[in-house]
Amino acid sequence: MRKSLKFMEKKGPFHFIPEWDDWVDPEYDFINDIQKNKGWEQSVYAHELINPPAYDGLLVSKVVEEKSKIKRERIRKLGIHKAMRVSKDFPVMGDCGAFGYFKEKTPPYSSEEIFDYYSKGGFDIGVSIDHLIPGESFGDKDFRYKITLDNAKEFIKIHKTNKPDWIAMGAVQGWNPETYAEAAFKMWKMGYEYLALGGLVRERTKNVLEIVKEVRKSIDKNVCIHLFGVARGQILENLRELNVTSVDSASSLRRAWLGSKDNYHTEEKDYCAIRVPKPGNRGPLKNLSEYKLKKAESLQNLNLKNLRLYDKNKISLEEVEKSLKDYEKLYLKEKQKSRIENYLETLREKPWEKCKCPICKSDGIEVIIFRGNNRNRRRGFHNTWVLHEKFLKTRKKPQ
Numbered sequence: 001m002r003k004s005l006k007f008m009e010k011k012g013p014f015h016f017i018p019e020w021d022d023w024v025d026p027e028y029d030f031i032n033d034i035q036k037n038k039g040w041e042q043s044v045y046a047h048e049l050i051n052p053p054a055y056d057g058l059l060v061s062k063v064v065e066e067k068s069k070i071k072r073e074r075i076r077k078l079g080i081h082k083a084m085r086v087s088k089d090f091p092v093m094g095d096c097g098a099f100g101y102f103k104e105k106t107p108p109y110s111s112e113e114i115f116d117y118y119s120k121g122g123f124d125i126g127v128s129i130d131h132l133i134p135g136e137s138f139g140d141k142d143f144r145y146k147i148t149l150d151n152a153k154e155f156i157k158i159h160k161t162n163k164p165d166w167i168a169m170g171a172v173q174g175w176n177p178e179t180y181a182e183a184a185f186k187m188w189k190m191g192y193e194y195l196a197l198g199g200l201v202r203e204r205t206k207n208v209l210e211i212v213k214e215v216r217k218s219i220d221k222n223v224c225i226h227l228f229g230v231a232r233g234q235i236l237e238n239l240r241e242l243n244v245t246s247v248d249s250a251s252s253l254r255r256a257w258l259g260s261k262d263n264y265h266t267e268e269k270d271y272c273a274i275r276v277p278k279p280g281n282r283g284p285l286k287n288l289s290e291y292k293l294k295k296a297e298s299l300q301n302l303n304l305k306n307l308r309l310y311d312k313n314k315i316s317l318e319e320v321e322k323s324l325k326d327y328e329k330l331y332l333k334e335k336q337k338s339r340i341e342n343y344l345e346t347l348r349e350k351p352w353e354k355c356k357c358p359i360c361k362s363d364g365i366e367v368i369i370f371r372g373n374n375r376n377r378r379r380g381f382h383n384t385w386v387l388h389e390k391f392l393k394t395r396k397k398p399q
C-alpha cells in the first residue's frame with residue numbers, strides 16, 4: 001500500500017480540500033498593496049504557507065483542471081503531486097467534478113479515459129464517474145442513478161484488470177437513505193473498498209447523518225466512506241461515530257470572501273471582515289469621476305492607516321468607526337445595509353491577536369481586511385486552519 005493511503009487504516013474523519021488554484025503571493029506588500037509574484041511558479045498554495053498543512057489531502061476535480069490548458073499540461077507533465085507541490089506521501093484524490101456537468105444528459109467522460117487520467121497523473125485515489133441527482137423530484141433521477149451504478153461497475157472492472165496501486169473509489173448517488181444504501185451495497189459487492197457519497201452539499205445535516213447511518217448499515221465495517229462537500233465542523237464527532245473516513249469542503253475557505261458577515265472563523269464564533277474596497281475599475285468603487293476617485297482614494301488610505309494604528313493601540317475605536325462610516329457612505333448602494341456594528345464587534349474583540357495560525361501570526365490585522373485576493377485568500381487559509389484544528393481534536397479523542 002502506498003504511504004499516502006495509510007490514513008485509510010485509521011479512524012477519521014480526515015480532512016480533504018478541493019483544489020481551485022487558491023494561491024497567493026508569498027511576498028505580498030500589504031503596506032503598499034503591491035503584488036510582486038504572479039502565476040503558479042511564483043505563488044504559493046495554503047500548504048506551502050502553513051506547515052504542516054491545514055488539511056490531510058487534496059481533491060482535484062477534472063472539470064476544474066480542464067478550465068486551464070496550462071494546468072492540464074502541467075499535471076500531465078509533472079504528475080499531480082509535483083503540480084500541487086505536495087510530497088508523494090500526501091494523499092491526492094481525483095474525481096470528475098459532477099457539479100460541473102450536472103446539466104448535461106450524461107457525463108462527458110468514459111471510464112477508460114478517466115482511468116487513464118488517474119494512472120498517468122499519479123493520483124492516490126480515483127473516483128468513478130457519477131451523475132448528480134438534484135433531489136427526489138428530479139425527473140431524470142432513475143436514469144442518473146443507473147448511469148452512476150453502471151459507470152462504477154465498468155470502472156472497477158478496468159481497475160481489477162489493470163491492478164494499479166492507486167485506490168478506486170465508488171461514487172454513490174441517491175435521493176434518500178434507502179437509495180444511497182442500496183447503491184452503496186451494490187458497489188461494495190462490486191469490490192470497492194472506499195465509497196464516496198455525492199449530492200449532499202445542500203442537504204440538511206440531519207438528513208446527511210441519516211443517509212450515512214443507512215449506508216453504514218448496508219456495507220462491511222471495513223469499507224471506507226468519504227462525503228463530498230460535507231466538511232462541517234459541528235458534526236465531526238458524529239462522523240467519527242459513524243466511522244466516516246474522510247470528508248471535503250471548500251466552504252470554510254470561501255466564506256472568507258463569499259460570506260456576508262461570517263468571513264473570519266474562530267473556534268467560538270465567526271466575525272465579519274472589514275471592507276476597505278479599492279477604488280478603480282472593479283468592485284463597488286468603479287468608474288468614478290476624477291473628483292470622487294480622489295476622495296475615495298484618500299478615504300481608503302485613511303482607513304487602512306487607522307486600522308493599523310488601532311491594531312497598535314495608538315488610536316481609539318471611535319476614530320476608526322468614523323472613518324469606516326465615511327467610507328461606507330461612499331460605496332454602499334441605496335438598499336445595502338451598513339456593516340459598521342459587525343466591524344465594531346470584530347475590532348473590539350481583535351480575534352487575529354489570539355489566533356495561533358501562521359497566517360495571523362505573520363500578517364495580523366491585514367488578514368481581517370476584506371480587500372483583494374492576497375488578503376481574502378489568506379483569511380480563507382486561516383479559516384481552513386481553524387476547521388482543521390477541530391478535525392485534529394476530534395481524532396485525538398479516545399475511540
Ligand SMILES: [Zn+2]
Pocket residue numbers: 355356357358359360361382
Ligand atoms: Zn489565524
